[in-house]
Amino acid sequence: MSTTGAQAPDEFGLIAELFAPLSAGCPGALNLTDDAAFLAAEPGFDTVATMDAMVAGVHFLPDDPPELIARKLVRVNLSDLAAKGAVPRHLMLAAAFPKGTGMDWLRAFAEGLRQDVEEFGVSLIGGDTVATPGPLTLSLTALGRVEAGRGLRRSGAVPGDHVYVSGSIGDGALGLLAVQGRLAGLPPDAVATLAGRYRLPQPRIVLGPALVGLARASMDVSDGLVQDLGHICRVSGVSAVIEAERVPLSDAARAAVAMDQSLLALVLTGGDDYELLFTVPAGAARGIESLARRTGVALTRIGRIEAATQAAGVSVVDADGVVVPLPRGGWRHF
Template sequence: MPRRVTGEALLNEAELIARYFAPLAGAGGLGLRDDAALLAPPPGAEIVVTADALIEGVHFFTADPPDRIAAKALAVNLSDLAAKAADPLGFLLTLALPRDWTPDWLESFALGLGEVSREFRCPLLGGDTVSTPGPLMLSITALGAVTAGKMTPRTGAKPGDALYVSGTIGDAALGLILRQAQIDGAPAPDWAAALSTSQQAWLVTRYLAPRARLPLVLALRACASAAMDVSDGLVGDLRAMMRASGASAKIDLRKAPQSEAVMAALRADSRLFERIFCGGDDYEVLCAVPTGAAARFEALAASAGVPVTTIGTVGPALTGDIFIGPDGEPVMFRQERFSHF
C-alpha cells in the first residue's frame, strides 16, 4: 500500500493518536490523553522489559503491507517476553512517519497492530509519534510480568541440560529470499521450483508474520533453566546462550525441526543448509531444560499446542560447541548469525 500523499490534508499529531491509536489503549494507557501510563504489577511478580526497533529498508521492505509491518513489530517483542516466561502487560510505540504517509496506510498499520495486541492481551500504553525526513522507523517497548524468581534467563544453562527448540527452523530465512524476488520482480531462485505454491506462500508468511510463542510461557516457567528467542539464526543464537551461560553445546542439526517447505528446498539445493540454520527471523524459542524436567516440559508444551524438539545437550565450557551436520560429522559455518550491521 503506497504512502504517497495525494492532496488529502493530514491529521495533526493529537488527531492521529485519537483516531488510530487510542482505540488500542488499555486501562493503563489512560486513553492516551496523559504524558505517561500507569501500571500496577501483579502481586509477587517482577517486570520484564524488552525493546526492538525496525527501520524501513533494513528490517522490512517499503512494499510490505502496513498491517504486517505493525504486527511483526509487536510480535518480535512479544517473542522476547515469551522466551523470558513473561506474560504481556502492554507496550509503548514510537513511530517516526515519513511526510508521505496517508490515512489509508496508517489505518491498515493500526489494524495490524490491534490484531496482535488483542490476540495476546497486550494493550497499547503510550509512546510518541513524530515526523521524519528519512525512512519509516518504529520502535516498540513491551512490558511483561513473571512470578518473582521464575524468569528464564539466557545465563542459566547447565551441563547435562537438554536443549529444545520450538516450531520449525529456517522458514523465514528462505521466505526472505522469496520475498526479495517478489519485491524486485526477479525470477524466483531455482530451488523454488521444487516447492508447491502453498509451500512458497508458507515461507513468505513465516517471514512476514512471525508468531510469538507465548503459549509456551507456563512450560518455560515450570521447567526451563535458560531460554532465548531465535531471532538471528539457530546456530548463532545458541552460541550466544552458551557463552552467556558459561557452557557449551553439542547439537545434532539432523534433529532440528524443519517444515515440509524447507525440506523440499534443501533437497533441491543443499547449499541452503547454512542459510536455514544461520538466517534470521525464526522467532522460535530455544531453551535448556534439566533432564529430570524434560518429560514435564514436553507434556506442558503439548498441552499448550506448541511443538518442541530436543536437538542436543549442554556441556562444560571447555568442550566447545559442536554442530553435527547431515553426514554425521561436525560442521563449521562461515557466518553463524544474521546481523543488521
C-alpha cells in the same frame, strides 16, 4: 503519547482516532491523552521489559503491507517476553513516519496493531509519533509480567542439559528469500508458507510462561539458531552441540533444502524464527512431552550442553558426528 512534526491532517486527531482505542484495556493509559501512563504495582510479580527497533529496508521491506509491519513489530517483542516466561501486558510505540505517509497507510498500520492487541490481550499505553525524512523507523517497548524471581534467563544452562526448540527452524530466513522471489524452484504453496512465516511470526506466548520452572536457560531465536545458542553458552559458561538432522524443519523448508543443500546453513544461522530455544535437565523429557501435548507446540530436542571448551562454542554435527562447517558470523540483514 505525543506527536511532533507529523504530516498527518491533525496530529492529535491521529492519536485519538488510530491509537487511543488500542489503550482501552488499560485505564492507567488515560486514553493516550497524557504524557505518561500509570501502572499499578503487582506484588508477587516482576515486570519484564524489552524493546526492539525495526527500520524499513533493513528489517522489513518498505512495500510490505502496513498491517503486517505493525504485527511483526508487536510479535518480535512479544517473542522476547515469551522467552523470559512472561505474560505480555503493555506496549509503547515510537514511530518515525516518512513525510507524506498517507492516512490510508496509517489506518492499515493501526489496524494491524489492533488485531494483535486483541489477539494477544495487550494494551497500547503510550509512545510517540514523529515525522522523518528517512525510512519508516519503529520501536516498541513491551512490558509483561512473570512470578517474582522466576523469569527465564539466557544464563543457567548446565552441562548435560538437553537443548530444545519449539516449532520449526529456518522458515523466517527462507521466507525472506521467498518474499524476494529467490525460491523460484519451489511449489507456490511452499513459497507462500515461508513468506507468511517471515512476515508474520508467531510468538510463543503460551509456551513461554509454561516453561517457567522447567527450562534452565531460554531465549528466542532471532539472530539465528547457532548464534543464539552461542548467546546462551556465553552467559552460562558452557558449550553446546547441535545435531543438524534433529533440527525441525517445516515441509516447506525441507523442500527448499532438498532443492538446494546450501540453504541448510541459512536455516541454521538465518534467524527471524521467533521460536523458543531452551535447555532442560536431561531427566525432563517426560515433562517436555507433556508440555508439547498441552500447548500443541512441537518441542524438539536438537542437542546438548557440554562443559565449556571454548568461549561460547556451539558445534553443529551431522548424523555421523562430523562437524558441519558454517559461515562465521551469522545472517546479515539485507
